[in-house]
Amino acid sequence: MNRHTDIIRKRYDRIASIFDVMDHMIRSSWREEVLxxxxxxxxxxxxxxxxNLPLYPSNVHVTGIDFSPKxxxxxxxxxxDAKATIALREMDxxxxxxxxxxxxxxxxxxxxCSVPDPVEGFKEIRRVVKPEGKIVMLEHMRSENPIAGKLLDVMNPLTVRMVGANVNRKTIENIEKAGLKIKEQTYLMTSIMRKLILSPNK
Structure with missing residues (x-):
């Protein structure tokens, strides 16, 4: 784990006790539809x-990874509380x-928003998913609205320092750089919050 990744990991360790409150900003209906x-x-x-763990159906096996032990x-x-079979591992x-x-x-x-090198993270996803498999995402990213996008640019240094999250990531560009194919894209909250279904396109 490089120094930058370790800094972000420590920031997520720091906010682990309050993260559930922050995470509730993602609507449960969106999660349920995806999972x-x-x-x-x-x-x-x-x-x-x-x-997400309680929302998976009973007929799946879920491996969950995170770089923050806390x-x-x-x-x-x-x-x-989960119906599915769950295994958790500390991993980057x-x-x-x-x-x-x-x-x-x-x-x-x-x-x-928090993976230090998002393109590398997407490349790793592309590697570990089966050729006929899919990637399902709920992700927030930089707004396509010029004014809102600039506002997120101004806010970003503060959010990164406080919680390790980038609010102005150009996630669509990063997905394409990693060689993944966008099959479906649904705007959930203007252009900032989106549901994405990707193909490894191998």
Whole structure:
């Protein structure tokens, strides 16, 4: 783990005790729509405190990874409320310890604002998902509105310093740089919050 990643990890360790409150900003209906109809072996990247874990269906196996041990400690407490089979591991999304073509589905919800090298994280997802698999995401990113986008640019140094999250990431560009294909894109809150379904396009 490089120095920049370690700094961000420590910031997420610091806010682990209040992260559930912050995470509730993602509407439960959005989560349920994304997670309720998945099948097979699932990787959740940036599982955080485990807000998604109770929403997975009973017929799946979920491996959740996060680079923050204090976040994972919170997530373990939610396993007993889950219907799915859950395994949690401390791991960096930029350097995953999985073989190529391991998972049927990869999930992320508001994760790629905090991955220090998002393109590298997306490349790792592309590597570990099966060629016929899919990537399902709920992600916030820089607004396409010029004024709102500039405002997010101004806010970004503060949010990174406080909680480790970038509010002005150009996530669509990062996805394309990593060689992933966008199959579906739905705006949930103007252009800032989006549901994405990606293909590894191998």
């Amino acid at each position: 309720g109809n998945l099948h097979g072996d699932i990787l959740e990247v940036g599982v955080g405190t485990g807000s 976040m994972l400690a919170k997530a373990y407490g939610k396993i007993e 999304a930029q350097q995953m310890d999985f073989l190529d073509n391991t998972f049927d589905v990869v999930v992320s919800t508001c994760v790629f």
